[in-house]
Amino acid sequence: MKIAVSACLLGEKIRFDGGHKHDRFITEELSRFAEFVPFCPEHLAFGTPRPSIRLLRLENQIYVHSNKDDTDLTERLIQTSRDELSKIAHTPLSGIIFKSKSPSCGMKSAKTYLDNGFCEGKEDGIFASMCRERYPLLPMEEEGRLQDAWLRENFVMQLFAYDAYEQFKASFPTVGDLVRFHTCHKFLLQAKDEQLYRELGNIVANRDALKDETLLAMYELGFKTAISRKSSIKRTRNVLEHMAGFFKNDLTKSEKEILHEQINDFTDKIIPLIVPLSTIALYAQKYDIRYLLDQTFLNPYPKTLALRSHIDAGK
Ligand code: SF4
Known part of the structure; x- marks a missing residue:
């Protein structure tokens, strides 16, 4: 079986700070029965290392802004998320495992902020939201919940x-x-x-x-x-x-x-x-x-x- 997985969970040093979030259950237990298809829309968009980003809610729309200089990066991340989606869509998948809390990969766990800097709630990350829409019945979970x-x-x-x-x-x-x-x-x-x-x-x-x-x-x-x-x-x-x-x-x-x-x-x-x-x-x-x-x-x-x-x- 094939499972798409956030690349940082597989140990790839691909996070904004050049680190990873290696998950042993995935790479040591599930790997005995599944092949993994890695994805990372942020690495594709901004390279590694890169300034961290946040989700911003303005007039009920979600935007992606840089934490470094507040640049609007929404279009760029949406484009690379689409690219990653078409990449994994070429594989017959049996599931997806996302990194929790990420503005790209979190499933209802990515924090959203207001213009004044206050956190106002949690949402799907940009890529996770696209995956849910594309695969409504596919098994999907975050590594955090899998604990x-x-x-x-x-x-x-x-x-x-x-x-x-x-x-x-x-x-x-x-x-x-x-x-x-x-x-x-x-x-x-x-x-x-x-x-x-x-x-x-x-x-x-x-x-x-x-x-x-x-x-x-x-x-x-x-x-x-x-x-x-x-x-x-x-x-x-x-x-x-x-x-x-x-x-x-x-x-x-x-x-x-x-x-x-x-x-x-x-x-x-x-x-x-x-x-x-x-x-x-x-x-x-x-x-x-x-x-x-x-x-x-x-x-x-x-x-x-x-x-x-x-x-x-x-x-
Ligand atoms: S975008 Fe997703 S895969 Fe890439 S580092 Fe962030 S959480 Fe991991």
């Missing part, structure tokens, strides 16, 4: 699910293939958004006998929207209970009690999600329940990322 275990787990799950859909789409799927794809993703979708999960089930059932292209387009929109939602402990618990129901005639009373205790302990944030999930995976293997073993919810991304081993990964 939070819950946001990190949600984002990585979204990246891999998005990439899975893109690969599925590239295989010229039939409606039968769509049914199989949906079946494998049922529990993952249910953990994200119960309502969308049901709507996607109705789309796949195709009671209105829609054309294949229409059906796939509707499914894609619903699927990509659902995976962008954040999972919650409550919804995840429902999914775990649902999965546990598959063994109700196979487990002994004490085995059932242990599994339910693990689910309760996960809900109470005493143990991480990986514990009840491993027990469910074990019983699914033991009783050869193919439907469960095929669920992407059990393995939504490579297990070595170990993102479900943190108690804080659930909220």
Whole structure:
């Protein structure tokens, strides 16, 4: 999979002061499963090192001004942001990771100032705003927010699910293939958004006998929207209970009690999600329940990322 990343996060010495903001999770963990496409609209516009810039709000319009001499640099940065956008648009991306707080790359974290020098709020940076408009359904996050275990787990799950859909789409799927794809993703979708999960089930059932292209387009929109939602402990618990129901005639009373205790302990944030999930995976293997073993919810991304081993990964 390919992910566009702010070049300074990859360790490139490209910031205004000639420094970088190397992020080890990106270069040491995600790099094992993704190729990166770097971008830096400010380096392209002004070179490195360069005077720092700020976002200025004047009459409800956002401008870019130099902190050194207050020159208006708006047009120049917009042009190089467009250039970087067309560069990354040549690559089939599965996501973008931005540097937080930057006037170019921040996602709702770039400070905006008034003419009198006071900070008045936070906005998307110039480049991040263009990316949002160009790719409304593409997974996007800032490295700052990815320090939070819950946001990190949600984002990585979204990246891999998005990439899975893109690969599925590239295989010229039939409606039968769509049914199989949906079946494998049922529990993952249910953990994200119960309502969308049901709507996607109705789309796949195709009671209105829609054309294949229409059906796939509707499914894609619903699927990509659902995976962008954040999972919650409550919804995840429902999914775990649902999965546990598959063994109700196979487990002994004490085995059932242990599994339910693990689910309760996960809900109470005493143990991480990986514990009840491993027990469910074990019983699914033991009783050869193919439907469960095929669920992407059990393995939504490579297990070595170990993102479900943190108690804080659930909220
Ligand atoms: S413009 Fe973006 S990529 Fe370039 S240094 Fe600033 S935050 Fe990093």
